[in-house]
Amino acid sequence: MIEISNLHKSYRMGANTLHVLKGINFSVADGELVSIMGSSGSGKSTLLNILGMLDEADEGSYVLDGVTIKNLSEKQAAKYRNKFLGFIFQSFNLIGYKSALDNVALPLYYQGHSRSERMDRAMSYLEKVGLADWAGHLPNELSGGQKQRVAIARALASDPKVLLADEPTGALDTKTSYEVMDLIQEINDEGRTILVVTHEHDIAQMTKRIVHLKDGVIIEDTKVSQVRAFENV
Amino acid sequence: MFDLDRWNEIFETIRKNKLRTFLTGLSVASGIFILVVLLGIGEGMRNGISREFEQDASNLIFVWPGVTSKEYKGLNPGRRIQLKNDDYNRILLENSDKLDKTSSTYQVWSSVVSYGKESGSYRMDGVFPDYQYLENMSLTAGRFINNNDVEHVEKSIVIGYQVKKDLFREEDPIGKYVELSGINFKVVGVFTDPGGEREEARVVIPITTAQKALGGSNNIGRLYLTLKPEDNFEAAVAASTAFSEDLGEFLRERHTIAPDDNRAININNTLEHAKRFYGLMDMIRLFFWGVGVCTIIAGVVGVSNIMLIIVKERTREIGIRKALGAQPLSIVGMILHESIFVTAIAGFIGLIFSLTLLEFIGPAIETQFIYNPTVNFTVALNTVFILVLAGALAGFFPAWRAARIKPIIALRDE
Numbered sequence: 001m002i003e004i005s006n007l008h009k010s011y012r013m014g015a016n017t018l019h020v021l022k023g024i025n026f027s028v029a030d031g032e033l034v035s036i037m038g039s040s041g042s043g044k045s046t047l048l049n050i051l052g053m054l055d056e057a058d059e060g061s062y063v064l065d066g067v068t069i070k071n072l073s074e075k076q077a078a079k080y081r082n083k084f085l086g087f088i089f090q091s092f093n094l095i096g097y098k099s100a101l102d103n104v105a106l107p108l109y110y111q112g113h114s115r116s117e118r119m120d121r122a123m124s125y126l127e128k129v130g131l132a133d134w135a136g137h138l139p140n141e142l143s144g145g146q147k148q149r150v151a152i153a154r155a156l157a158s159d160p161k162v163l164l165a166d167e168p169t170g171a172l173d174t175k176t177s178y179e180v181m182d183l184i185q186e187i188n189d190e191g192r193t194i195l196v197v198t199h200e201h202d203i204a205q206m207t208k209r210i211v212h213l214k215d216g217v218i219i220e221d222t223k224v225s226q227v228r229a230f231e232n233v
Numbered sequence: 234m235f236d237l238d239r240w241n242e243i244f245e246t247i248r249k250n251k252l253r254t255f256l257t258g259l260s261v262a263s264g265i266f267i268l269v270v271l272l273g274i275g276e277g278m279r280n281g282i283s284r285e286f287e288q289d290a291s292n293l294i295f296v297w298p299g300v301t302s303k304e305y306k307g308l309n310p311g312r313r314i315q316l317k318n319d320d321y322n323r324i325l326l327e328n329s330d331k332l333d334k335t336s337s338t339y340q341v342w343s344s345v346v347s348y349g350k351e352s353g354s355y356r357m358d359g360v361f362p363d364y365q366y367l368e369n370m371s372l373t374a375g376r377f378i379n380n381n382d383v384e385h386v387e388k389s390i391v392i393g394y395q396v397k398k399d400l401f402r403e404e405d406p407i408g409k410y411v412e413l414s415g416i417n418f419k420v421v422g423v424f425t426d427p428g429g430e431r432e433e434a435r436v437v438i439p440i441t442t443a444q445k446a447l448g449g450s451n452n453i454g455r456l457y458l459t460l461k462p463e464d465n466f467e468a469a470v471a472a473s474t475a476f477s478e479d480l481g482e483f484l485r486e487r488h489t490i491a492p493d494d495n496r497a498i499n500i501n502n503t504l505e506h507a508k509r510f511y512g513l514m515d516m517i518r519l520f521f522w523g524v525g526v527c528t529i530i531a532g533v534v535g536v537s538n539i540m541l542i543i544v545k546e547r548t549r550e551i552g553i554r555k556a557l558g559a560q561p562l563s564i565v566g567m568i569l570h571e572s573i574f575v576t577a578i579a580g581f582i583g584l585i586f587s588l589t590l591l592e593f594i595g596p597a598i599e600t601q602f603i604y605n606p607t608v609n610f611t612v613a614l615n616t617v618f619i620l621v622l623a624g625a626l627a628g629f630f631p632a633w634r635a636a637r638i639k640p641i642i643a644l645r646d647e
Contacts, residue, residue: 081558
């Protein structure tokens with residue numbers, strides 16, 4: 001599903017150049033649930049942003065579902081993001097003035113579906129994350145866990161190939177974190193490829209594979225026996 | 234543009250951001266409102282001034298002689314010019330096709346008029362019948378001097394309302410005799426004058442009688458002339474100005490006065506005064522336009538500021554939308570669509586309010602100098618379009634910039 005080789009990325013900070021990714025080689029197969037771990041500054045978020053086409057690599061190749069992602073125009077990038085990827089953010093990034101349902105329906109709007117279809121599909125994803133009763137509520141009327149579940153529904157709405165989650169539990173307490181991870185595991189069980197960036201070991205243990213990043217290189221890449229989140233709730 | 238979903242998006246955004254929308258709208262609506270009201274008042278002032286001139290002053294040309302101020306053809310300056318009946322008759326003869334109402338007058342500035350025991354000192358004018366129209370007099374009783382009075386040198390007298398009050402009090406003066414310079418005159422009428430008390434403390438007799446009985450011989454004091462009406466104001470001013478010049482030239486030549494000696498022959502052309510007033514009005518209108526345009530510019534700056542703030546405020550949202558697959562053009566479109574929609578609606582609201590105000594309050598304004606304030610609808614409409622366009626342009630650049638920000642940076646924006 002994802003093939004990257006020799007990925008480099010550096011940022012210019014004034015006069016200095018900060019080399020964040022120093023040759024990443026990494027591939028993810030269909031249906032995997034991978035966690036990317038590392039301390040802050042290890043480059044894990046940068047890697048995720050490049051995978052999410054929110055940022056561009058300086059060097060190296062990135063192939064997503066057989067499509068080479070390189071030198072994309074804004075328009076192309078937007079199209080691929082919409083088609084291939086679903087994002088889950090640490091800070092949820094819901095649109096504050098839109099109801100939960102409308103937030104979930106937004107990717108479908110950009111896919112060009114009719115309004116009634118958008119609403120139907122958005123509703124079914126809200127049901128899937130258990131928030132059908134909260135469809136009409138605004139994000140600030142929801143708890144953190146509920147917000148993140150709305151965000152997951154939104155990420156799923158466009159039926160993407162890969163879900164990218166950047167610290168999805170970073171702003172949540174342990175119990176809520178596990179509930180969210182339980183949902184992520186369920187979605188993975190249905191066969192969807194998911195990448196989770198985290199710095200929490202217990203969260204990483206709930207995935208099927210842990211990739212350790214340190215100073216811009218992968219130092220460890222191991223399959224783990226998955227801990228089911230609901231057992232810990 | 235006619236994408237229903239886009240409209241839904243916009244209505245939703247507007248509904249959820251009422252204050253922001255209201256502020257944008259307010260700055261646009263008030264800009265248009267102020268401009269239209271200013272233009273309306275400007276037009277109203279113009280109408281008011283026109284009306285003043287239409288009512289009172291008509292197109293009177295008024296000639297009175299003075300003293301020469303320049304040496305000419307061997308004649309010394311300081312010579313007093315005396316107009317004669319001949320001058321008047323020649324002017325009538327040569328310009329019969331142009332002239333409408335005419336009268337020469339002979340006046341005695343202070344003459345004693347008495348009735349019984351009462352007497353007073355009044356200005357006396359010897360006039361032709363047209364004088365009534367030239368001076369805008371109206372009669373409260375009796376008649377004015379007529380052609381028969383002039384032809385037969387009748388001793389008829391028309392007295393001003395003030396004179397009637399002084400001499401006759403409550404008594405009916407018509408048919409009574411008053412004494413003027415030792416001669417008995419029969420009162421045939423009483424007049425009032427829009428000029429008020431001062432103008433009504435006068436008596437009027439036939440010019441022939443005045444010249445014969447009061448030592449005027451064939452001297453005349455003043456000339457009052459009006460021209461036949463023209464189709465429009467500009468033509469009337471042009472004709473009036475040309476005629477005044479010809480008249481001056483004619484009289485100067487007849488009395489051997491230097492052609493550039495304006496003090497020997499004074500010609501007062503009321504229409505030219507009116508024109509000067511109109512010139513002033515045009516300046517005032519220009520000023521109003523200036524103020525109005527500045528208001529619009531302030532409105533545009535206001536809209537631009539708000540658009541900048543909106544884009545800044547929505548940077549994160551733009552980032553989210555881009556992460557979800559929004560294309561740059563759709564972001565720009567969304568922001569512009571909203572701004573155009575809001576400015577257009579607000580602009581029309583401002584327009585409607587101001588037009589309503591002018592329509593209903595306008596006719597109620599009871600000021601001498603403002604009458605029927607109106608505004609050219611096309612001009613007002615164009616202003617709205619300009620403002621909408623400016624608002625769109627002002628919104629475009631920040632929107633374009635926002636749409637080009639990498640989503641990762643937009644998402645980081647707090």
